[in-house]
Amino acid sequence: MTIKEAEKQIIQEFSVYDDWLDKYNFLVEMGKSLPMIDPEYQTDTYLISGCQSKVWLYARLSDGKVIFTADSDAIITKGIISLLIRVFSGQAPDDILHADLTFIDQIGLKENLSPNRSNGLVSMIKQMKLYAQVFKMKQG
């Protein structure tokens, strides 16, 4: 599945909810089901510090694809992380680097990415792309 296809799938899933409450309920459930990051990576080295919620992100390269795992101390942040991981994990570094994510805006959760939310998500996307950049360089 390409990044675009994964985005499309998420948009479809969210399209059944027109009420904010259902949308956030769905997000919270996804947050709860997100596999936890391996405790060895839940350290300051892998911490992306927002002003309010914390995000831990780890990535490795496997068969030319970037595998992401992440966690957060806030469940809504975690829900959004799970979406970002669905979209980016298992993709090639170059595809991640060139992706222009639109799904968060389209499912009506754009406010979560506004800088004043201070939840570390904007930094998380930057960090995911940075990992992709590093892996791309390593691949030569």
Added chain:
Amino acid sequence: MFLSFPIDRVRADFPILHQQVYKRPLVYFDNAASTQKPVQVIDAIRRYYEQDNCNIHRGVHYLSVKATEAFEETRKEIREFINARDTREIIFTKGTTESLNLVASSFGKRYIRPGDEVIATIMEHHSNFVPWQQMCLECGATLRVAGIDDRGMLNVGELFGMISEKTRMITLTHVSNVLGTINPVKEIIAEAHKHGIPVLIDGAQGISHLPVDVQDMDCDFYCFSGHKMYGPMGIGVLYGKEKCLEELPPYQMGGEMIKEVYVDHTTFNELPFKFEAGTPNVEGVAGLRAALHYLNELGMDNIMDYEASLLKYATEKLAGIEGVRFYGTSDWKASLISFLIGKIHPYDVGMIIDKMGIAVRTGHHCAMPLMDYLHIPGTVRASFAFYNTMEEIDWMALAVAKAKKMLE
């Protein structure tokens, strides 16, 4: 008594409150961050630019004289509002932060030497913490920090125990922006003065909730912001006893603060102008004046009574939700509540109740040393103003219960 508080008339004065967010009536409980402005303040600013705008002081023409008079009249009204002895003791600043930086910087230059100590408390806002911390680091001095008890009340005994011949200044908040605790400032000031130590009071959270009498309190400095007392942003006040201010060197250099300038040296203006370099925020002062009139008309005692009833009601309502823990349960509290629910992150609670139209603040509230002390990432803080209602509190309690159900 609060029963006769003119809540409907008051609410009608605040245009911003009459809007819907996410299709719900806005409930604004973020007043400790900034209060909303009555139409009287908004009109005063508009009127200033329509009729009076001009650079003040020194101008000989009609508008300049008129604008200067209004500006200086406001200084007198602020003097009355906090019962300062003299208008020379009222310095206009950008806000509490600038007032605090001014004192920390000028006081440090004049008085602090290596080995000296400044005493603060663990409940200080970063604004009354970092300027002192950094000044102490620069001067080779030590910032000592008094702690709090289980109810969020200052350990006054601990603070008194820190006083020594090395102590040069005690700086503390009147009201904690996280815990709501009203500190026994008068008692602390009296003890400090026995040792000849000046005391600064950060009044950012005190000024809008309590009648402030700086002569009765006997503080040496008192700082506050216009925007937390229903006035505009970007204007604030530093009160300092005349003898204290006289001895401090200027903070910023520029126009207005000088007396005579020569190629090789400068003599400085008198108080209060010595500390008011550059063109001041005349618009802000005009708005602040209208805010003062508004508060005076309502009466600080009436405001205090009404807000106490809001606090009591909100505390009872939230206490009815299982798992809610309060941070700050002093008997002497301003109208704000910090809380957490079970293991739920404050950010999540804030996000969910925002969708129900309720504006609260979540996070560390610019008090990271306090969060570390309490071993929490932050709190949810609902802070009330005199335009809030019991019905709004009912709605918040419902929203918090709903958020809890979703997030647990």
